[in-house]
Amino acid sequence: MIGGLWNGISGLNSFEKALSAESNNVANVNTIGHKSDTVSFEDLMYDAGGYGKGTNIQTVEKDFSQGNLKITGNEYDVAISGRGFFLVKEQRTDEVFYTRAGNFKMGSNGTLQSSNGMTVQGIQSQGTIAVGTNPNDTQFSDKYNQFLASDTIAYGDNIQTINARATNFRQTAEASGVSGQGYKSASSKINDIQALSTNYKEKLELYSSNPTANPVESVAAVTQVPYGNLINDLQSEDDIIKVTIGNITVKQKFDTDIQTTMNKFADKISEIQGMKGEVDTNGLVTITSMIPGDDLKVTYPSVNDANAPSVNEITKPVKGSGIGLVTSARDALKNAIEAAGAEFIDLTTTLNTANQGNLATTDLQLKLDNLNISENGLGELEIDNGKIFVKDGDNKFIIGSISTAYFNDELSLNPEGDNLFSQSNLSGDAIDASNANTLEGKTLELSNSNLGDNLTNLMVYQRAFEANSKSVTTSDDFLKTAIQLKK
Structure with a gap:
């Protein structure tokens, strides 16, 4: 009878704890990243007669199964799909905790933080290399208001973003040069920049598709047309000299004298987008492509329909490969912008993840001005599988990567509250x-509490508690009867 009494009491104690655990699951059904508790019971030791001594809570373990993912649209929200935890650091003690809750924010100092103010840990980009007109300009400023190019290149342990801008070349472009020696009008300079900007974007895409290729610089094509004595036939306004470059035919009628006519002919060649024309006193016309690697097809040179001597390819174009593609196209674009009286700047930002496996992490800075990338501190955040990009207009920069970690025995982690766990x-x-998960941007992981199971368990535990209370009262009735018998 005494044994039955203690058995009932052990049941009351155990199911009271189980009710607390299960009600905690229900209470946290809307808690971001919450992992529900699973209660396991054990029976107690038996006596020699084979009678049990009641029950006890064996374990209350966390269920680390995947919670449902919900798209929130918030640029700071991140969800783990798969195994692992975010690393967050308490700023006062530098102690690192672990969490599945990815409802992050940007702190007042520009760092990525958890909702309770801990700094999210990861890998920061390794600085920015600037190439430009003004060596003192190492970041984008308001004067660089003309977008030129932006691309992301991934190779090995590196992710690179290359971004280019210029000052307003449309306002500064002016005609310059000597007629017949590469003279350029303001409009032709602007057209050249547009062609070279397009070429730079194309070369970045080529480089992105094969970044480890052997670096070979692109070479611009140069072709000469020796008109020679044919230019002496340019004597009257009915006389004409012409040539076809690509699919554009350039024509020039006699004007004033032979040299003036030839100079204007060369100037018309320079008006073609991405071309430069020059002529000497002997009628030798030199045509240079300003776009490195592009083919230069020059055909049908003539004076008054009399064919000139054969076209001579002085320098054959070289397409180039690897980073050579990029530097050649960048330098050509830079030169064209500077020729238009404007300034050019190109920023290369690199994230190296070689030490990611060592969890050598740091706080993640999000503000572009703090990273010396742009005077516009706040950009649009984009998180792609943990890689953090910030957009500044049409330019996009890689600035960091969010780290995650897992444990061989995650059930032994210490729950600390606030959605945090600590190592044990x-x-x-x-x-x-x-390599054990993917990180989803603008998404949160919901609690994995299952209301259906939780409420069912609550009812079971409630009935079990009632049944054990009945065991206590029944044992008490037996004791009363036994005492009455003795009397």
């Missing part, structure tokens, strides 16, 4: 989880 002796050390 039994959990083992944190291990890089970058």
Whole structure:
């Protein structure tokens, strides 16, 4: 009878704890990243007669199964799909905790933080290399208001973003040069920049598709047309000299004298987008492509329909490869912009993830001005599988990567509240989880509490509690009867 009484009491104690655990699951059904508790019971030791001594809570373990993902549209929200935890650091103590809750924010100092103000840990980009007209300009400023190019290149452990801008070349472009020696009008300079900007974007795309290719610089094509003595036939306004470049035929009628006519002929060649024309006193016309690597097809040179001598390819175009593609196109664009009286700047930002496996992490700075990338500190954040990009207008920069970690025995982690866990002796050390999950931007992981199961368990535990209370009262009735018998 006494044994039955204690058995009932053990049941009351155990199911009271189970009710607390299950009600906690229900209470946290809307908690971001919450992992529900699973209660396991054990029976107690038996006596020699084979009678049990009641029950006890064996374990209350976290269920680390995947919670449902919800798209929120918030640029700071991140969800883990798969195994692992975010690393967050308490700023006062530098202690690192682990969480599945990715409802992040930007702190007042520009760092990525958890909702309770801990700094999210990851890898920061390794600085920015600037190439431009003014060596003192190392970041974008308001004067660089003309977008030129932007691309992202991934190779090995590196992710690069290359971005280019210029000052307003449309306002500064002016005619310059000597007639017949590469003279350029303001409009032709602007057209050249547009062609070279397009070429730079194309070369960035080529480089992005094969960034590890052997670096070979592109070479611009140069072709000469020796009109020679044919130019002496330019004597009257009915006389004409012409040539076809690509699919454009350039014609020039006699004007004033032979040299003036030839100079104007060369100037018309220079008016073609991405071309430069020059002529000497012997009628040798030199045609240069300003776009490195592009073919230069020159055909049908003539004076009054009398064919000139053969076209001579002085320098054959070289397409180039690897980073050589990029530097050649960039330098050609830079030269054209400077020829238009404007300034050019090109920024290369690199993120190296070689030490990601060592979990050598740091706070993640999000503001572009703090990173010396742009005077416009606040850009539009974009998180792609943990890689953090910030957009500044049409330019996009890689600035960091969010780290995640897993444990060999995650059930031994210490729950700390606030959606946090801490490492224990039994959990083992944190291990890089970058290959064990994907990180979804603008998304949150919901609680994995299942209301259907939770409410069912609550009813079961409630009935079990009532049944055990009945065991106590029944045992008490037996004791009363036994005492009455003794009397």
